[in-house]
Amino acid sequence: MTNRQITVVRIYLRESEHLLHKIIKHLHDDAKVLGVTVFRGIEGFSEDGTIRTESLVDLSLDLPLVVEFFDDPDKAEAVVETLIDKLHLHHIVSWPALAHTRV
Template sequence: MKATRLLVFVNGARCAPYRAQSITVVRIYLREGEHLLTKIMDFLHNEEKVSGVTVLQGIMGFGPDDEIRTSRLLDLSLDLPLIIEFYDLPERAERA
């Protein structure tokens, strides 16, 4: 899990007058074959109630096992890389 702190701007303006709001963005790396996506999404949505979540599906990737997984038709894998990215206030993101 990797966390990044950002300043929030809306339409080019800071969210609050004269002060910026810090948020933390967290990335969780996993594979479809691990079957954890639904559990993690339910946890972030129902239990932690984080501000926002995006799930990205990779078209190709490999991990520590050195096996290349791809979405190409000839080499079709049902175990593609996934990235779950969520954000919230730093103290809430660190708790999740």
């Protein structure tokens, strides 16, 4: 097994921002990052304190979304800078990690 230094990046959004397609397109077509996953939250809140939730009575179209991707540290940092500049994203976190792969 071999270990590789990577950076994991999470981008927090809401469905109503309509940015998911643009982010995925950039990560896939332009940046060609190593991997991407999108999580759809069932409940959450952000700085404004408004709780967004999914229920049977009120099927919200403004639920939380998390786009997570990983790549080499330098590339991940460059991608984050580009996304912030192009799409004016505000809620991005990242951390170093190890990718474990078989040789």
